[in-house]
Amino acid sequence: MKIFKLSFTNYFKGLKQVFTPIGIILIFGIIAFSVLFTGALNAVQEMTKGIAATVEGYTFDWNQVSGEFYSHFLSLDWSQPENTILLFLNQDFLVSNFQQIIHELYPNIDIDVQTIATLISQCAITIIGYIIGAIFILIGGIIVGYFVTRAFIRRDLTHRKWWQAILFSVIDAGILILAIYLTIKAYESFGQNGIWFVLLILVIMLFLSLFEGWLLHGVKRVKLRKVLNIKNIILLLIANVIIIALGLGTVLLVSLANMIVLTTVLALAIVEVTQVVVTSNAESYVRYLSEDVYYKEQSKKIKKLEKENKELKENI
Secondary structure, three states: OHHHHHHHHHHHHHHHHOHHHHHHHHHHHHHHHHHHHHHHHHHHHHHHHHHHHHOOOOOOOHHHHHHHHHHHHHOOOOOOHHHHHHHHHOHHHHHHHHHHHHHHHOOOOOOOHHHHHHHHHHHHHHHHHHHHHHHHHHHHHHHHHHHHHHHHHHHHHOOOOHHHHHHHHHHHHHHHHHHHHHHHHHHHHHHHHHHHHHHHHHHHHHHHHHHHHHHHHHOOOOOHHHHOOHHHHHHHHHHHHHHHHHHHHHHHHHOOOOOHHHHHHHHHHHHHHHHHHHHHHHHHHHHHHHHHHHHHHHHHHHHHHHHHHHHHHHHO
16 A cells, blocks of 8 residues: 555645746746736837828827727627737738728828728737747746756756756657547547546556656666566556546636636646646655665664674673
């Protein structure tokens, strides 16, 4: 049962690092928002200057025109928002709508609508570019937060050397990609019955995780059969499933709060910590066995030295 208890100990240890990804994601989020806000503001200011130069000399209320255009914008079909937003990159759409609005409000004024439409389209393209950039910055924050958190948790649970961390991270990534591919193929080939194939994949992955842990920490100290056995695999599987369920339950509980940004960041952090702990439990268990053997060996040596020292004193 030690592997079962140790898995939960690892999880609660890992939760202490939950503020690491939160802090990193929030920092990257602030950077992303600053870039987006500054870029969008500059784009709107450039568009406004261009429109002001185009309509200079005409006597009409630009606020009324823009307000009418905004109302028309809200009345569009938003069932597929991405398609509606992309309409603002279509100059024919912008020209026709501007002509309609201006002719309805000011039928006797002839304005270069084409230029105004071009300015709005360019502004929209610029803002979309900044939005994409901000999304990439946020994704970068999530990735950096994951790897920093992973490094801290694994430092406490597994104590890998730097070259081991790099080598086995590559191996783990390959195994994960293969497992995802096989899982997708299982559902495509067997449908609902594919769950049994997925379960088999999970068992094989746990087997490989225990074997990997043995290669890293137990080759010279722990017998392989003490690590790789059905009991350990079943207990590790049950523990990991319960930990994942606890993580998902915490995420659902957090999502009940009405603070979307903070709850989303906290949920991401919990998911990251849960994933790192689940993938570290097998290696952590082998490390525990290896250290247990090491400390017992050292204890025997100390007792032997104490005995020899005692005998030496008696003979003096």
